[in-house]
Amino acid sequence: MTVIVLMDSSDASKQALALARKFGEPQSVSMDAVQPFAPDALAAILAQAADDMNASAVVAAGTERGNEVMARLAARMGLPLAANCIDAEPGDPTTVTRQRWGGSLLEEARLHSPRPLMTVAPHTVAADSGPPPAEVEVKPVAETDLVVRVVDHVSPSNGGVSLAEAKVIVSGGRGVGSKEGFAIIEELAGLLGAAVGCSRAVTSAGWRPHTDQVGQTGTKVAPEVYIACGISGATQHMAGLKGAKRILAINSDPQAPLMLNADYSVTGDLKEIVPAISAEIRKRR
Amino acid sequence: MKVLVCVKRVPITGGRIVLTDDARAINTQHLGFTISPHEECGVEEAVRLIEANKGESVVLTLGPPEAVEQLRDAMALGIDRAIHLKTDGQEWDAESTAAALIEAIRADETSNGPFDLIFFGNESADSAGFQVGIRVAYALARPCVAGLKKVTLEGSSVRCEQEVEGGRDVYVVPLPAVLTVKEGLNLPRYPSVPGKMRARSKPMAESTPTRPVPRLELVKLAVPAGQGRRAESLGAGSAAAPAVVEMLQKAGVL
Structure with a gap:
């Protein structure tokens, strides 16, 4: 056969x-x-x-x-x-x-x-x-x-770290609160040479482009470390995380699904914790 | 122009999927419903195309009586009319779903004229068969381009961009065509109050197709075993920062 x-x-x-x-x-x-x-x-x-x-x-x-x-x-x-x-x-x-x-x-x-x-x-x-x-x-x-065939190829315009290939991803969810709230996420990502990711709630709100979205209908990622800030961990998001080696969840709700299914957790306000991590990295340099 | 968008009612699963006792469906008792994320972008694209080019947009679904909610939601966003192929709530496999949609599309086109474009989501959020739109296109003998992140009308053709590793592949196909789209195609609008009011009086056609014996026959569902992660707490508040940095160093990323 x-x-x-x-x-x-x-x-x-x-x-x-x-x-x-x-x-x-x-x-x-x-x-x-x-x-x-x-x-x-x-x-x-x-x-x-x-x-x-x-x-x-x-x-x-x-x-x-x-x-x-x-x-x-x-x-x-x-x-x-x-x-x-x-x-x-x-x-x-x-x-x-x-x-x-x-x-x-x-x-x-x-x-x-x-x-x-x-x-x-x-x-x-x-x-x-x-x-x-x-x-x-x-x-x-x-x-x-x-009739249906590729007639052209367009290369991506952004020069940032690609989500699919990133070693580290700092990702924000609804808990980030606003488009402007991502400044502290970007700052930490910059220090780590990381890509910035987000949840579907964030792209639906228009805070970040869809190209940043991690999940079932976004990008599936496989970083060494995935830092999830203010992301509850709906199945939609978790479906994109199956390849992540280590997950750190930062959330004010210790019972959020992602806080329970991560490898590491920090409980509290991401608006204090994320800048504190950035400051700690700078201090040690 | 005339544009059709096909959608599927699916539960909003939240953080943890719980199955019914017979393990043949998700227990949706405490869940809300929506349409697949990719399809939300299909609805938005259909509405935008008709706003720009005039004509008519139609939404079509195969689903239980409650799927009327999703059809009204689509009409609240600007779709002009709806077609509901009613089921008794039993799941239909992809092949049977496509067959029912094909019949409904042919019937509608016979009475109301052909659709220039038919939109599908690339795959449904729940059963994810990746095939209903493609099956419909084959049956109607229309070109189908799949997995699209951008769609641009160019006269009697449509230019389509598909995300691939290292950029986007471009296709140009003549109308009429079937396009399967992905989230990120556009940013769907929220319904307005007047939109919701108008949706109530928009026309909705109904029929009840017979469910064929599925050739991909569901036996049972299972929630896969977790990845065995049990979070280790690194502390609370900003005082946890040193422990986080040590973890990053141990992971070799700092």
């Missing part, structure tokens, strides 16, 4: 490959098979390959692109798709465990499909360490599948 895997060079792809091996001998289609990126064309290539090889399943990483291409494949083939699986067992039906709510909830489900289509949630399955699978021979695609 052959299983088709949509792959790029990322770890997420190798994790998807590991899960795919349960469904057969993998053969890969490269995310770069069509340049520039054209998701309908990739879906067409996957569909053709799956039919040609009578594939048992088609699997991709649950990245933005992986989910997008697989949804197009599912629509094209008229099959169900289980997105962001953390486990799957072949069978009739296939059983899957998949993420909901950005990983705050898990769903056990039966996938009734002659050809299971699945994406694998990043960082939930150990990466495959075996040799890369053979690549499927790619046939030319129809013009109609190239």
Whole structure:
């Protein structure tokens, strides 16, 4: 049995490959098979390959692109798709465990499909360490599948520390109180060479741009230290923090969910505590 | 022009998710409801497009009788009319949801003319299948661009920006098109009191589709085990600053 895997060079792809091996001998289609990126064309290539090889399943990483291409494949083939699986067992039906709510909830489900289509949630399955699978021979695609394609690329304009790659993030929530209140957050971030983050309440209030938002519908982060100031810790926010190594919560409410689920906590008024930390750092220099 | 936005009623989960006794749903007894964050931006974009270009904006949902609240909320923000595909509260999988929406869109377009743009959220906040908008686009044979942070009309085309690592990819597709959007596309407005008043008298169409047997069949839900963090207190107030700095030094970031 052959299983088709949509792959790029990322770890997420190798994790998807590991899960795919349960469904057969993998053969890969490269995310770069069509340049520039054209998701309908990739879906067409996957569909053709799956039919040609009578594939048992088609699997991709649950990245933005992986989910997008697989949804197009599912629509094209008229099959169900289980997105962001953390486990799957072949069978009739296939059983899957998949993420909901950005990983705050898990769903056990039966996938009734002659050809299971699945994406694998990043960082939930150990990466495959075996040799890369053979690549499927790619046939030319129809013009109609190239209508949706990348025609240009715009580089980001801000020169600050990127949230997704920051080693340290100082993040503010509703407790910061105002747009101006972020001055003390920025000051501490500056001293630590950190990125500034925020919760959804803050972007909804217009205090910070959405590019600063950490969470399920913002950026998912993986810093060494995440300092959460005046953030209660709704599931929406926590979904973005799963990769953080150490979390320090500063909040006046010791019972706030984030105060209980952090590694370190400081109770009290962030407007006093944050400047005091900045002062302490300066003092020791 | 005519713009449609599709939304889904979801609970506001707050800090901790509690399941029903049969573990097949979230216990929403003490929760408020909203639409998925990405969709809020879809509603805002639809309202802005019609403000700028004239025409009609429509909101469509598949959901329980209470989803009327979310449709009225959208109309309070400026959407002109609503279509409610009523369910009995049972969850529909993504494939079935898309099928019901496709049928409703075809019926509405037959009576009222085609939509130039159809907006979806990139994924729903709750079940997060990443596929309903794309399925609808395929069935209607319209181009679909996904995960958008910026949408600009350019005559009979639409320019779309999708956030990717290291910047944004740009797509330009002809209308009519289906676009799935993400939070950050715009900053949604708050409803005004007159807006809420007007929403009460805006037209709302209803139908009750039959739920197909789902091919992605929910068995049960589980709250994943925590990451085992139990916060160590570094103190209270500004007196905690030295302990915080020592922690930062130990973590190797200072």
